[in-house]
Amino acid sequence: MNKLHTIFAGLLLFLSGNVFSQDLDALMNAETKPTVDYATATFKSTRIINGHSNEQMKEKQLDFRISHRFGTLNSGLYGLFGLDESQIHFSLEYGLKDWLMLGAGRASQNKTYDGFAKLRLLRQSSGARFMPVHLSYFISVELNTLKFPERPAGTSNYFSSRLAYVNQLLIARKFNKNLSVQLTPTFIHRNLVKTELDQNDIMALGIGTRYKLSKRLSINAEYYYTYNPNAKFLEPQPYNALSLGVDIETGGHVFQIMVTNSQGMREGSFIPQTTGSWPDGDIHLGFNISRVFAFNKK
Numbered sequence: 692m693n694k695l696h697t698i699f700a701g702l703l704l705f706l707s708g709n710v711f712s713q714d715l716d717a718l719m720n721a722e723t724k725p726t727v728d729y730a731t732a733t734f735k736s737t738r739i740i741n742g743h744s745n746e747q748m749k750e751k752q753l754d755f756r757i758s759h760r761f762g763t764l765n766s767g768l769y770g771l772f773g774l775d776e777s778q779i780h781f782s783l784e785y786g787l788k789d790w791l792m793l794g795a796g797r798a799s800q801n802k803t804y805d806g807f808a809k810l811r812l813l814r815q816s817s818g819a820r821f822m823p824v825h826l827s828y829f830i831s832v833e834l835n836t837l838k839f840p841e842r843p844a845g846t847s848n849y850f851s852s853r854l855a856y857v858n859q860l861l862i863a864r865k866f867n868k869n870l871s872v873q874l875t876p877t878f879i880h881r882n883l884v885k886t887e888l889d890q891n892d893i894m895a896l897g898i899g900t901r902y903k904l905s906k907r908l909s910i911n912a913e914y915y916y917t918y919n920p921n922a923k924f925l926e927p928q929p930y931n932a933l934s935l936g937v938d939i940e941t942g943g944h945v946f947q948i949m950v951t952n953s954q955g956m957r958e959g960s961f962i963p964q965t966t967g968s969w970p971d972g973d974i975h976l977g978f979n980i981s982r983v984f985a986f987n988k989k
Contacts, residue, residue, distance in 0.1 A: 725819035730865040733815070733825060734873070736945045736981055737784065739899035740913040740934040741953060741961045742875060745825040745863040747809050748786030751987035756796075757781045758979045760954045765972030773976060780956040798957055805957055807831035815865060827861040833959040852883035855959040869903040877915070879959055888921045893963045907940040915962050927966040947979040
């Protein structure tokens with residue numbers, strides 16, 4: 692009988708040890724299972740400087756934004772180096788979903804109202820799922836509400852003539868914790884242009900970059916090359932938009948200060964209608980300020 696007890700006890704020890712070993716192996720395999728790591732905070736704000744970045748509001752977050760662009764620095768002391776003149780744009784931008792952001796705003800330039808949607812299509816990730824870039828789609832409609840000049844009898848000013856449309860792909864990559872770069876292929880259609888030499892359809896390519904200096908400070912640069920073969924024949928002549936800026940995060944605010952040759956703050960304005968030249972000193976000082984409100988707190 693004692694021999695049977697000994698054999699039975701040994702068998703139980705063997706089985707329990709085998710089961711424990713299997714459970715430990717399963718636990719180790721679960722702990723080492725590959726995960727998906729997403730790149731975050733590619734840019735500090737939803738704007739690089741003038742143009743949109745791939746960043747967007749999270750679900751149930753509201754961003755109230757105010758942007759200013761002053762006059763040109765070469766206006767001298769008489770114009771207080773541009774501070775006597777300014778353009779303003781303000782907007783409300785809401786995260787309907789983590790992947791969908793909607794916004795509406797108003798610019799003093801041409802008394803323009805704009806509405807947009809930004810959709811996240813791909814997220815940069817590593818680990819179990821590799822994706823080298825972020826990809827978002829941006830679309831906006833702009834409405835110019837300036838009073839049209841008087842027209843001859845029998846002619847009409849059409850509402851559609853006031854509209855312009857912007858389509859962009861936002862292709863961004865965060866190379867490391869400090870450096871991020873974005874390419875922005877752009878197509879703009881304007882229903883009405885000033886002259887026959889001006890183009891209704893505009894193609895452009897933007898490039899923007901951010902370099903992080905500290906937890907709350909980064910420097911940005913942004914350039915838009917616009918394809919317009921008739922540019923040199925237009926008056927005033929349009930130039931490619933070039934902007935340099937600094938991002939400063941202070942609590943719930945992101946403050947951006949920049950210098951740029953563009954006074955416009957909407958894609959339908961600063962891409963085809965930048966008339967300032969850096970070599971001529973047509974440089975505008977400006978700032979963006981952003982305040983985020985969260986409605987998903989419990």
